Amino acid sequence: MSNASQAPNLLQGDIKQTLKSMTVPVIYGMILLMTFGLVDTFFVSLLGTEQLAAISFTFPVTFTVISLNIGLGIGTSATIARLMGAGDKTTAHGAGTGALVLSFIMATLLAFVGLLFIEPIFSLLGASAAEMPHIIDYMVVWYGAGIFLALPMVGNAVLRANGDTKTPSMIMALGGAINAVLDPIFIFGLGPIPAMGIQGAALATLIAWAVGSAQIIYLLVKRDLIIPRMLSFSELREYSRNILKIGVPAAGANMLTPIANGVMTAIVAGFGSAAVASWGVGGRIESIASIVILALSMTLPPFISQNYGAARIQRVKDAYLLCLKFVLFWQFAVFLVMWLLAPFIARIFAQEQEVVDLIQLFLMIVPIGYGLQGIIILTNSSFNAMHKPMSALLLSVIRLFVFFVPISWLGSLLYQLEGMFWMGIVANLLTAFVAFMWFKRLLDEEMSALMVNEQTKPEAVS
Numbered sequence: 001m002s003n004a005s006q007a008p009n010l011l012q013g014d015i016k017q018t019l020k021s022m023t024v025p026v027i028y029g030m031i032l033l034m035t036f037g038l039v040d041t042f043f044v045s046l047l048g049t050e051q052l053a054a055i056s057f058t059f060p061v062t063f064t065v066i067s068l069n070i071g072l073g074i075g076t077s078a079t080i081a082r083l084m085g086a087g088d089k090t091t092a093h094g095a096g097t098g099a100l101v102l103s104f105i106m107a108t109l110l111a112f113v114g115l116l117f118i119e120p121i122f123s124l125l126g127a128s129a130a131e132m133p134h135i136i137d138y139m140v141v142w143y144g145a146g147i148f149l150a151l152p153m154v155g156n157a158v159l160r161a162n163g164d165t166k167t168p169s170m171i172m173a174l175g176g177a178i179n180a181v182l183d184p185i186f187i188f189g190l191g192p193i194p195a196m197g198i199q200g201a202a203l204a205t206l207i208a209w210a211v212g213s214a215q216i217i218y219l220l221v222k223r224d225l226i227i228p229r230m231l232s233f234s235e236l237r238e239y240s241r242n243i244l245k246i247g248v249p250a251a252g253a254n255m256l257t258p259i260a261n262g263v264m265t266a267i268v269a270g271f272g273s274a275a276v277a278s279w280g281v282g283g284r285i286e287s288i289a290s291i292v293i294l295a296l297s298m299t300l301p302p303f304i305s306q307n308y309g310a311a312r313i314q315r316v317k318d319a320y321l322l323c324l325k326f327v328l329f330w331q332f333a334v335f336l337v338m339w340l341l342a343p344f345i346a347r348i349f350a351q352e353q354e355v356v357d358l359i360q361l362f363l364m365i366v367p368i369g370y371g372l373q374g375i376i377i378l379t380n381s382s383f384n385a386m387h388k389p390m391s392a393l394l395l396s397v398i399r400l401f402v403f404f405v406p407i408s409w410l411g412s413l414l415y416q417l418e419g420m421f422w423m424g425i426v427a428n429l430l431t432a433f434v435a436f437m438w439f440k441r442l443l444d445e446e447m448s449a450l451m452v453n454e455q456t457k458p459e460a461v462s
Contacts, residue, residue, distance in 0.1 A: 015303075015319050022165050022299040023292075029169025030291050031176075039180045040201045041284045043187050045277075045349050051198050052350070053273040054134035056280020057127045058142070060262035064255050065110055065146040066153075071251020072103050073157035074301075074384055075243040080161035081302060091239075096158040096226040098239025100151060100217075107150035111143035125262050126269030126276075137199040145206035148213045155216035158225055165299065167219065171212055178208040249389035253380065253396040260400040267412055267420070275417060278358035281349045282366060289334050289367060293327055293374040300378060301385035308386050313447045320382055320439065327374035335367040361418060369425035372432040379435035386442065395435055403427040 045052045076099040083092035114121070122135050152175070156168035185193055186200030196203065220226045231239070261283070268279045287294075300323055307315040338345070346359035376399055383392035404427040411423025 015315065015322060019296070019299060019303060019319065019323070022303070023295050025166045025169045026295040026298055027291060029172035030295055031288070038284050038288060039176075039183050040205070041281055042349060043183050044198055044201055045281075045351075047187070047197060049273055049277055049350075049352055049355060050130055051134050052277040052280065052355075054127070054131045055138060055198060055201070056276050056283075057122055057125055057131065057135055057265060058138055059280055059283055060125065060258040060265055061114065061121060061139070062142060062146070063258035063261065065107060065114075065143075066149065067254030067258060068106060068110065068251050069103055069150050069153040070254045071249075072099060072106070072150075072243065072247045073154050074250040074381075075099075075245065075247025076154055076157040077161040077302070078246050078305065078384070078387075079242045080158060081305065092161075093225060093227055094231070094235065094239045095243060096220065097231055098236050099154050099158065099243050100220075100226065101231060101236055102240050102243065103150040103154040104147065107147045111146050114143050115140065124266070126266040128273070131273070134198050137197065138202045141199055141202035141206055145202060145209050148206065148209035152209065152212035152216045155213075155220055158220060159216075160298070160302070162223075162225060171215055174215070175208040175212045178211055179204050182207060246384065246387070246389050249393045250384055253389075253393045256396045256400050260405050263405050264408065267409055268417070270412075271417055274352065274354040275358055277350065277355050278362055281355075281359050282362035285338075285345065285363065286366070286370070289338060290331075290370055290373065290377075292330055293370070293377055296323055296327065296374075297377050297381040301381050304382055304385035305387075308446075311450055313443060313450055316386075317443050317447075320378070320443070323378055324375055324436070327378065328371040331367070331371035331374055334370060338363050338367045358417065362421060365418070365421040366424065369428040372425070372428035375432040376428065376435050379439045382439060383442075386446075388442070391438070391442075395431075395438065398434060399427075399431040403431050 040055065041052070044055050076095070079095050080092045080099075083089075083095060118136055118139055119132065122132065122139075127135055152171055156171060159165075159168050182204035183201055184190075186196050186203050187198070188200075189195030221228045265276065265279065268275050300319065303319055304316050307313075307319070342360045342363035345363060346356045350356045350359055376395070380392045380395050383389070383395065404424060407427040407430075408420045408424045411419035411421070411426075413419075415422070
C-alpha cells in the first residue's frame, strides 16, 4: 500500500479522528526523541552539580541550532505539500533535495561560528570559570552532532509533506534508543571504552544523529522523493527560494526562544549554580510534559493548510478550537501529576538538597502555565499554516520580549526564583489571550471574505 493511500483525508474526514490518527504516531516518536535531553541530564547529573549546571548552560545554544532546522522543516513541508497537491512531483523532489542541502550548509556554518565563539557566548550567558571546561568539552563534539541533526529533521519534513507521519516517528525513536544505550557507556566507560564524562553524552548524540541521517537519506532516495545527485548552484537557489520564504521567518521565530532562554539563564545564574542546574532540569522535563502540544504543532498545520487552500474555513476554525480545548484540559491533568510527583522527580535528577528543593519548586509552579503555552504554540503554527509567517514571528516577539522575559525578570527582582516562576505564568496568560484574539480575528476576516465571494459569484449559466 502506498503512503498516499494510507494518509487520512484532511478535507472530508472527521476532524477529531483525523487529527488523532496523524498525531498519535508523532507522539510515540517524540517521546523517545525527547529522551535525548532527559537521558543526558540524568547521567550527567551523576557526575556532579558543576557538570549538570554546565549542560544546563548549553540548552539555549543547542536549541538555537535545533530551531533553525525546525524553521527550515516548516518551510520545506509547506512548499513540498503545495507542489505535490498541484501534481508537480518533479519540482517537489527537487525542493526536497534543495532543503537537505540547504540545511546541511546552514548547520555547518552555524557550527563553525559556534566553535569560534564558545567562551565569549557562554561567558555572556553567565557560566563560571569552573563550568567553562565542561561546557567546552561538550560543545566541541555537539556542534559536529548538530550538522547531522539537520538532515533527519528536514528529511522528516519531506516525508510528512508526502503524507507519511509514521516513518519520521520511527526514525526519531531509533535515535532516542541509540542515545540512551550509548550515554552511560561513553560517560562512565565500559571495557576498552574510556570514561569521557560530559563529552561522552555529546558523542552519543552525534552517533545517534549520524545513524538517523544515513537512514533518512536512504529512505528518501529509495522512495524517489529527492533527486539522487548534487544540485547545481542555480538549481539550489531556485528550489530554496520558496522554502526560505516561509522557513526564514519560522526559523527566526523559533530561534527567539533560545535567545530568550539565554537571557533567562543569565538571570537564573545570579542565584547560583544550584539554581541553574534546577532550571536546566526543569526545562528538560518541560519538553516531555509538553510533548502532546509539540506533536499537535506538527500535525495541525497540514490540516489547516489543506482546508485553508480548499476555502473550508469553518473546518479550520473547528480544528483550531478543538485543539485548544484539548491542550488546556490535557496540560492541567499533566500539572496535577507533576505536582504530586515533584519530590520523587527532583530526587531522580539531583543529589544535593538545594538542587532538589529548587527542582521541586519549579515542578509545583511552572507547569500550571503549560496549557497557556499550548495556546500560544498552536496559534503560532496555525499562522504559518495559513501562510502568515510574519504574524507568527511577531507573535513570538510579543510572547518572549514584551511579556515573558520582562515580567519574569520583574518577578525575580521582587520575589527571587519563586516570583520569577509565578510571573512567567502571568506572562503566558497575557500572551495566550493576545494570540487567541488575533487568530480569531484572522479567521473571521477569512470567513467574511469567503461569504462576500460567494455572494458576488456570478450565477452559473444553465
